[in-house]
Amino acid sequence: MSTTEMNLAPDDRRLGTGAPIQDTRSDKIAVACIYTALGLFCLAILYPIVYVASASVSNTSKVAAGEVWLWPVGFTLDAYKAIFDYKSIVTGFGNSVFYAVAGALVATVLTLLAAYPLSRKGLPGKGLIMAAFVFTMMFSGGLIPTYLVVDQLGLLNTRWAMILPAALAVWNVIITRTYFMVTIPEELVEAGKVDGCSDFGFFWRIVLPLSKPIIAVNLLFYAVGQWNSFFNALIYLTNEHLFPLQVILRQILIQSKVDPSQMADTSKLMHLKELQEQLKYSLIVIGMIPPLLVYPFVQKHFVKGAMVGSLKG
Amino acid sequence: MTGPTETRADTQPTAKPPAARQSPEARRKGRVEAAKPALGLGLRIRRNWQLYAMLALPLIWLAIFAYWPMYGVIIAFKDYNVVSGIWGSPWVGMKYFERFVESYQFWRLIKNTVFLHVYELVATFPLPIILALCLNTVRKKWFSRSAQLITYAPHFISTVVVVGLVVVLTNPNTGVANKVIGLFGFGPVDFLGDAGLFRHIYVWSGAWQTMGFAAIIYLAALTSVPPELHEAAIVDGASRLRRMWHIDLPAIVPVAVILLILNIGSILSVGFEKVLLMQNNLNLDTAEVIDTYVYKIGLASAVPQFSYATAIGLFRSVIGLVLLVLANTFARRFAKSSLW
Numbered sequence: 261m262s263t264t265e266m267n268l269a270p271d272d273r274r275l276g277t278g279a280p281i282q283d284t285r286s287d288k289i290a291v292a293c294i295y296t297a298l299g300l301f302c303l304a305i306l307y308p309i310v311y312v313a314s315a316s317v318s319n320t321s322k323v324a325a326g327e328v329w330l331w332p333v334g335f336t337l338d339a340y341k342a343i344f345d346y347k348s349i350v351t352g353f354g355n356s357v358f359y360a361v362a363g364a365l366v367a368t369v370l371t372l373l374a375a376y377p378l379s380r381k382g383l384p385g386k387g388l389i390m391a392a393f394v395f396t397m398m399f400s401g402g403l404i405p406t407y408l409v410v411d412q413l414g415l416l417n418t419r420w421a422m423i424l425p426a427a428l429a430v431w432n433v434i435i436t437r438t439y440f441m442v443t444i445p446e447e448l449v450e451a452g453k454v455d456g457c458s459d460f461g462f463f464w465r466i467v468l469p470l471s472k473p474i475i476a477v478n479l480l481f482y483a484v485g486q487w488n489s490f491f492n493a494l495i496y497l498t499n500e501h502l503f504p505l506q507v508i509l510r511q512i513l514i515q516s517k518v519d520p521s522q523m524a525d526t527s528k529l530m531h532l533k534e535l536q537e538q539l540k541y542s543l544i545v546i547g548m549i550p551p552l553l554v555y556p557f558v559q560k561h562f563v564k565g566a567m568v569g570s571l572k573g
Numbered sequence: 574m575t576g577p578t579e580t581r582a583d584t585q586p587t588a589k590p591p592a593a594r595q596s597p598e599a600r601r602k603g604r605v606e607a608a609k610p611a612l613g614l615g616l617r618i619r620r621n622w623q624l625y626a627m628l629a630l631p632l633i634w635l636a637i638f639a640y641w642p643m644y645g646v647i648i649a650f651k652d653y654n655v656v657s658g659i660w661g662s663p664w665v666g667m668k669y670f671e672r673f674v675e676s677y678q679f680w681r682l683i684k685n686t687v688f689l690h691v692y693e694l695v696a697t698f699p700l701p702i703i704l705a706l707c708l709n710t711v712r713k714k715w716f717s718r719s720a721q722l723i724t725y726a727p728h729f730i731s732t733v734v735v736v737g738l739v740v741v742l743t744n745p746n747t748g749v750a751n752k753v754i755g756l757f758g759f760g761p762v763d764f765l766g767d768a769g770l771f772r773h774i775y776v777w778s779g780a781w782q783t784m785g786f787a788a789i790i791y792l793a794a795l796t797s798v799p800p801e802l803h804e805a806a807i808v809d810g811a812s813r814l815r816r817m818w819h820i821d822l823p824a825i826v827p828v829a830v831i832l833l834i835l836n837i838g839s840i841l842s843v844g845f846e847k848v849l850l851m852q853n854n855l856n857l858d859t860a861e862v863i864d865t866y867v868y869k870i871g872l873a874s875a876v877p878q879f880s881y882a883t884a885i886g887l888f889r890s891v892i893g894l895v896l897l898v899l900a901n902t903f904a905r906r907f908a909k910s911s912l913w
Contacts, residue, residue, distance in 0.1 A: 287813040294707045295716070301704070302723045303780065307727070308738055311749060326752045362630075374631035377624035381817050389628065392635060394807025398838065399647030402886030403864075404871045404879050407649075408659070409641050428634050431755050459623035491846050495872055506733045513737035514850055537747070544823050552727035556722060563793050 262363075288397070309548070316340070316541035339542035346539065352505040356487055358503055360550075363423045364483035366434075371478055374433045376463055379440035380449070381496065393430050403495075410496055421496035422504065426489065432478055439474040440467065473561045482560045484551045509547050512539055586646045605739035646675035669884035678866065686862040686874075689848070694836055700784040702825060707815050724785025736850040737779050740765060766855035773850060777858075779844065794828045795821055827910040834904055834912055838897025863889050 310330065315323045319334030327333045343349050377383060378390055400406075406425065415421040444467055452462040468475070490506035497503060511517045516536065604749060618625070644659070649669060651662040704724065711717040743750045743764035747898060751761045757856070764770050806816050845864035852860045863885060871882025897912075905911035 284812065290813045290829050291710065294710055298704075298707055298711065298716075298720050305723050305727060305785065308742060308781075312738060312741065323632055323902075324747045326747070326749070329749070370634060373627045377621075377628045380621075380624060382617070383621055383624055384614055389632070392632075392640075396635065396639040398897060399643070399890055400639065401644075401646050402864060402883060402884040402890060403867055404886060405642035405645030405648065407705060408636065408645050408879070413637075424634075425638050427638075433631075459621070459627070463627070484729055490731070490733050490765070491849075495868075506731055509731075509737060510850065513733070515738055527734055540737070540741055544741065547734045547737075548730050551731075552726060555725065555729045558727065559722060561723070562789050563796070565878075567639045 264322070276553040287502060290306060300409040312541050314542050318544045320538050323541070331422045339538035342545065343542055348500060348503065348508050349539075349546075352503050352508040354507040355502060358419070359422045360487040362419075363426060363486035364479045365483040366423055367427045367429070368475060370428045371432050371436055371482075372475070374428065374442055375436035376467060377439045378433070379444070382445055391477075393433060397430050406493060416496055417499050417502065419502060422486070422489075422492055422502075425496075426486065426492060429482070429485075432481060436478060438473050439471065443470055473564070476558050477561050484555070487551055504523070504549060510545055512536065512543060588717045600603055646887055647881060648880050650889045652833075653878060653880045653883075659680040665880075669881045670888060672881065673885050673888060678861075682861060682863050685859055688859075689772055689775065689862060690839075693770055693779060694827060696776050697780045697784060698833065698836070700780055701787035702791055702822075703830060704784060705788040705795060706821055706826070708788065708792060709795045710813065710817065721785070724788070725784070727782040728786035730782065732844075732846045732850060735778060736847060739774060740853070743774070763855070765851065765853060768856045768858040768860070771851065771856040771859045775844075775847065777845070790828055790832070791825050794825050798824045826908070830904050830908045831912060834897065836842055837900040838893050 276417070280351050307330075311328070311415070314330060314332045316339050317335055317337060318332045319336055320338070322328060322333040358361065378386055378393075401409075410416060410421055410425060415424065449462065452466060457465070487504075488506065490504070490510060491501050493502075493504050493507045497507075648659055648662065650664060650666060651659075651683055653659065653662045654667050655869050657663075708720060711720070730738075743762075745751055745761040745766075746762045750764065754762065762770075764774055802820050803816055806820060812821070820843055845862070845868075848860060849865050849868065852865065867882045867886045867889075870878050872883075901911050
C-alpha cells in the first residue's frame with residue numbers, strides 16, 4: 261500500500277500540468293503547486309505510520325542504533341512473538357474486541373431509536389425532547405458526578421461500565437435524524453399509514469432497509485470510539501482482567517511499565533528490557549490496525565453524511 | 574421483506590377511485606392537511622404511542638447518564654460524604670469556589686488551559702479549510718480519493734497510540750526525531766520532558782491527527798457550490814486562485830463560523846485525554862490544565878475531594894456555556910450565521 265502512495269507527489273506534478281482543460285500558464289503553476297503540497301502532506305501523514313510499522317519488524321538493536329529510516333532493517337517477527345508472551349495484551353485485545361462489538365451494537369440501536377421518532381413531522385413534544393438531547397452537548401454534570409452515578413448503579417468494575425455510559429452520542433443522533441428527514445419523505449410515511457402499517461412495522465420494514473449507509477456509519481463510529489477509548493476504563497475499572505487494550509498500551513508505551521508477572525515464560529525475564537523495546541513498536545501497530553482496516557469501507561459515506569448532517573432542521 | 578409493503582404503498586392511491594382523478598400533488602396535500610388539524614393533542618399523542626415507545630430507551634439513558642449527573646452537580650455546594658449521599662450532605666455554599674479562585678493553582682491552570690486552547694485554535698483552525706479548498710480543485714478522482722483516504726487515517730488512531738507514537742519518535746536515545754536533529758549537529762532533546770516544548774508537540778501532533786477528517790465538513794459544504802458559478806467566472810477570465818478565493822471560500826464561511834463558535838465554547842476544555850497522557854513530572858508546569866487537575870484531586874488522589882473537584886469542573890462548564898452564548902450572539906450579529 262505504501263509504495264504506491266510514496267510515489268504520488270512526482271507523478272502528480274506531471275499529471276497536473278497536463279490537465280485537459282484550457283488552463284492558463286499561471287493556473288497550471290497553481291495546480292502543480294496544489295498537487296505537490298497535497299502529495300507532501302500525505303507523505304507527512306504517512307511517514308510516522310510507515311516508520312513504526314518498519315521498526316516493528318526490524319531487529320531491535322538496529323532500531324536503537326538508528327539504522328531504520330523507512331524500510332525494515334534485519335527483518336524479524338520477534339516483536340510480534342513477544343506480544344503472545346505477555347498475557348495482559350492478549351486478554352486486553354479480546355476485551356477491546358468485545359467492547360467494540362457490544363458497544364457499537366447497543367449504541368447504534370439506541371441512536372436509531374432516538375433519531376427516527378425525532379425525525380417525524382408533527383410529533384407532539386418533539387421540540388422539547390430534541391432540546392433535552394442538544395442541551396447535554398453544551399452542559400454536562402462533569403467528571404465526578406458522572407462517576408458517582410456509575411458507582412451508585414453498581415457498574416464500577418463491570419463490563420457494563422465500558423458500554424452503558426458511552427451508549428449514546430448526541431451528535432450521532434442529530435446526523436442520523438437529519439438523514440431520516442432527508443431520505444424518508446413524509447409521503448412514504450403517509451402511504452404506510454394508509455396501508456395500515458404501524459410505526460413499528462414501518463420502521464422495521466421500510467426505514468431500516470433504506471438506512472444502511474447511516475447504520476454503517478454509526479456502527480463504525482461507535483466501534484472505533486470504543487476501541488480507542490481509554491479514559492472510561494481508567495476511571496471505572498480496576499480489575500485488570502477487564503482492561504481494554506488501550507490501558508495496557510498506555511502502561512507499556514507511555515509509562516514504560518512492563519510487569520514480569522504477565523509473562524508466560526519466566527525464562528524470558530532476562531530479556532525484560534529488550535522485550536519492552538520490541539513491544540513498543542509492535543503494540544502501536546496492533547493498536548492502530550483494526551480501525552484502519554475498517555474505515556475505508558465506510559469512507560464513501562463520510563462526505564455525504566456530513567452534507568446531510570450540516571443541513572439544519 | 575420490504576418488497577411487498579413498498580409496492581402496496583405505491584399502488585394504494587390508485588386503488589381509491591375518487592382520489593385517483595385528482596393530480597397526485599393535490600391528493601397528497603389534501604390527505605396531509607385533512608389528517609393533521611382535525612386531531613386533538615391527546616389523540617395525536619395516543620396515535621403516536623409507538624414512536625414514544627421507541628424514544629423510551631434513549632430517554633431513560635439520557636436521564637440516567639446525562640441529567641442525573643447534572644443533579645449530582647449540587648455536591649459542588651456541599652460537603653459531600655459517601656455515607657450521607659448527595660442529598661444528605663451539609664450545604665457549604667460557595668466555599669469550594671472561593672477556595673479554588675484563591676488557590677495558588679488557579680491562575681496557572683487558567684493560563685495553561687487558555688494558552689493551549691488558543692494556540693491550538695489559531696494554529697489548526699485554518700488548516701482543514703485550506704486542505705478542503707485544495708482537495709476541491711483536484712480533478713483527478715483517484716488522486717483526491719487516495720489523498721482523502723490517507724489524511725483521514727490518523728483520525729481513527731487512538732489518542733493512546735498517537736501519544737505512544739510521539740513518545741517513541743521523540744525518545745532521546747532511540748527516537749527518529751533526535752536522529753534527524755542529530756544530523757544537523759544538535760544534541761539529543763527530551764522533547765516530552767521540556768515544559769517549553771509541550772504546547773508545540775501537543776498542538777502539532779493534534780494537527781497531524783485531526784486536520785484531514787476535519788476537512789470533511791468543508792468538502793461537504795463545497796459540494797453545494799453550483800458549477801455554473803465557476804464556468805461563468807472562467808468565461809470572465811478569473812484565475813483558479815481567484816475562483817478559490819471568491820467562490821469556494823464564501824461557501825465555506827457559514828460552516829466555519831459555526832465550528833468556531835463551538836470551539837470558543839469549549840475553550841476551557843482542551844483535549845483532556847491527550848493532555849493527561851502526555852503529562853509527566855518534567856512538563857507539568859505547562860501541561861497541567863483544569864480538567865486534568867479535576868481528575869487528579871477528584872479520582873486519582875489517595876484522598877479524593879469529590880466536592881472540590883466538582884466545583885472546579887462546574888466552574889469550567891459554566892464559563893464554557895457563557896462563552897458559547899456570547900460567541901453565538903456575536904456571530905449572529907456580525908457574521909449572519911449562528912448555532913441558534
